[in-house]
Amino acid sequence: MVGLGPGGEETLTPQARDAISGADVVIGYSTYIKLAKPYLTNQTVLSSGMKKETDRARVAVEEALAGKRVAVISSGDPGVYGMASPILEIAPPELEVDVIPGVTAATATAAVLGAPLTHDFAVISLSDLLTPWETILRRLDAAAAADFVIVLYNPRSHGRDQHLEVARNVVLKHRAKETPLGLVKDCCRAGEAKQVTTLGDMNIEDVDMTTTVIIGNSQTKVLNGRMITPRGYVI
Amino acid sequence: MVGLGPGGEETLTPQARDAISGADVVIGYSTYIKLAKPYLTNQTVLSSGMKKETDRARVAVEEALAGKRVAVISSGDPGVYGMASPILEIAPPELEVDVIPGVTAATATAAVLGAPLTHDFAVISLSDLLTPWETILRRLDAAAAADFVIVLYNPRSHGRDQHLEVARNVVLKHRAKETPLGLVKDCCRAGEAKQVTTLGDMNIEDVDMTTTVIIGNSQTKVLNGRMITPRGYVI
Structure with a gap:
């Protein structure tokens, strides 16, 4: 992976x-295969659509x-909401499997926004395809109450276009509407767009499935357009 | 950064x-300067000891x-408990500052252990140098109660050798002692050592400040020696 x-x-x-x-076979969701184009020479490429994760595994x-050397590719890190678990669940003990980490969306997005993750943070996916929505809401509530910075993966898609609004309202129970919030769409790719706004002012229409959202904690501030969660040093 | x-x-x-x-000046904690040795040619190198973060900034x-091009280096990602926030807090608006992300210890450690982070997770530092211990305990309790996988940075040092034991006991209020727990010491460096054990059986003497600890959630299992948090696909 x-x-x-x-x-x-x-x-x-x-x-x-x-x-x-060095792979004989490269396997991935079609969007990732496109990202890997520069490294493809004569490997066999097996690409498939979304929601085909178990088939790919x-x-x-x-x-x-x-006997083939197989590379299963994911964007970001394959261990964060990625293919690492379905493959390790079915791989027999004799198969050598390595997980090769990558820069995940949480920290890549943070770097574009400034320094929002320099204190404790929680990473939550708003996709309820595989997780009960009640579990997601419970985690959002707990993370907001305990003043974690919150990183939202899969914040919005056509099938669940109101989840983000519900999530915002859960966080607003514990955090001021002026709390800094950052969005990065297509982070580190062509067309990258960032926005530093607030929890109250975020326009959910600006968010889609290629966006990562970071909600600051009670200490997060905006300075020169950058979102910063102080580590706590006396400056 | x-x-x-x-x-x-x-x-x-x-x-x-x-x-x-491409830097004129490379600045960092002495351990990180050692890691960067292969890329140092004729840059000016300014290295300093731990706890000198504000001086370095x-x-x-x-x-x-x-007018110098300056690279401030950190291991992992500079935005995760790193130098990004102290520098951005004091950098004047006219200064161009870029944060260049890296693979952070959470996902590098996860890759060595298997796939423990394929569901929602919380990242918590056990260092109370800059954060009240009560805040840390409150976050541990909230993350454990809401069934997050928990990643512990700075789990143990000479000055706070019992924090990890206290942290374990907080998590045990919500999670079984059989919960899988993984440790990686010196991840991706010479002498890397991993251990997959349980929340109850972890020996805190095996943990030091170069170790990252990952505590599974209620669904995490161990298969062929690998720690796996299922994403939820029907396999």
């Missing part, structure tokens, strides 16, 4: 690059058991 | 490497305002 990082060649580790270059294990 | 990633050249992004190679800003 290979993490491509957030975007282009600049943020891909040498380890990940070598794993893709099975094919990867079959190909590997047949 | 440049993130070195967890260890060697294999996990350093090209962007980070170029920022160090001031020197970095002064050098940059004097």
